[in-house]
Amino acid sequence: MPDTYATLRSVLTSAFRVPEEEIRPELTLAQLDLDSLALTELVLILHERLGVKIDAEHASRGTTLARIVEHLDALRAGTTVGTGDAGAAVGPHGTGGAGPADRASATGGAVTAAHS
Template sequence: MGKAYGVVADILVGKFQFTEGELSPGATLEEIDLDSLGRVEFALTLRESTGVPFGDDQITLDTTLGEIADAVEAAWGAGTAVAPR
């Protein structure tokens, strides 16, 4: 995984107190026990950190961390968001 996965993991570790060992690209938000309020806060933090807006339908219990990172990478690649330095 690339830079975007690092940003996703950093948010979950820094803001939500997960450990690196609890996270993997194939883990779903349900598997890491991120509740509905946490998902909303995660989406807002992702937008602030990556410039990529996520809708409620994009971050569901079944969404994997890798899928989120892929969406961020795609937005950065398409120029619809700016990657952090």
């Protein structure tokens, strides 16, 4: 298993041209001048390299590199809260079911209610 911090450093230096000497665990992504587009790209690259995907909550501009590494390590170890069954679908409301917007897209845009 590759070292998470080393992988993050490598991504920051190669993909985002952050000088290696400027990368420190206590720095936030904002302090490294990563904007929202860069954060999206960072999440995708880390997913490709490490096989786990972090959500926006754990990759915001205010997140330190140490917190990102901690979260990635927990995901890789399968120890995060709410990981559950990898094959289970989770809707936008934290349940296994789809929310109204998901049902609307699945029915061609119409949300229908059952009438008795």
